[in-house]
Amino acid sequence: MKDKVKLDRIDLKILKILQANAKITNAQLAQEIGLSPAPTLERVKKLETSGVIKSYHAKLNTQKVGLGVSTFVMVTLKGHNKDNIEIFTESISEIDEIIECHHVTGSGDFILKIIAEDIAAYQKLMLERVTNIEVVDNMQSLVILSTFKDSKVMPIP
Structure with missing residues (x-):
């Protein structure tokens, strides 16, 4: 490193x-x-x-601000090349509900964490925004039922 x-x-x-x-x-x-x-x-x-501390944030209670649905979405692109990756990452950067995006190995190309007001808002977001990204080939959604650990504390070696 x-x-x-x-x-x-x-x-x-x-x-x-x-x-x-x-x-x-x-x-x-x-x-x-x-x-x-x-x-x-x-x-x-x-x-x-030095960049060790990148920023400071307030951690919000999603329920109290009206965000009741969180999901992980595995996304596979039509082709795994530089142009498609750039198109995809630029497109999702404009969608506020996508709060995390990770380029991953395995059966998909990216995993997204998406947060929405409710199932209807999530469905609308997926149908009108995410599936309309031209380079998206396939998606698999996993709805988060409950969270037992959500630490932002890094285990520094």
């Missing part, structure tokens, strides 16, 4: 704490890692500028 950043014990502790609570104050973080606030802030800024 040529882009790997060298992290020491304190950096790893900072990353673990920030993944659990990105809203922690610098003073609280400094206290938890055993440094004063100035060097703590310096370390966090270094982790941000």
Whole structure:
């Protein structure tokens, strides 16, 4: 891994704490890692500028914001070539309900995570937007019935 950043014990502790609570104050973080606030802030800024910390997000309760259906969709393209991949990825980047897209190995080419208000909204999205992407050959939908683990915390080696 040529882009790997060298992290020491304190950096790893900072990353673990920030993944659990990105809203922690610098003073609280400094206290938890055993440094004063100035060097703590310096370390966090270094982790941000090096790209180790990509961004900060609020994790929403999907039910409370009216998003009741989540699915995984395995997509197979008509041909697995650079042009088709670009057409597909550009097309799906314009669909807000597709919240994840992964290029995968196996029986399909991509796996998407899609979130919608309800089954009717999901069906409309699939029929009017996703199936109309010209390079899509086949799709298989898997409706998520319940989720038992949804961690965004990375296990840093």
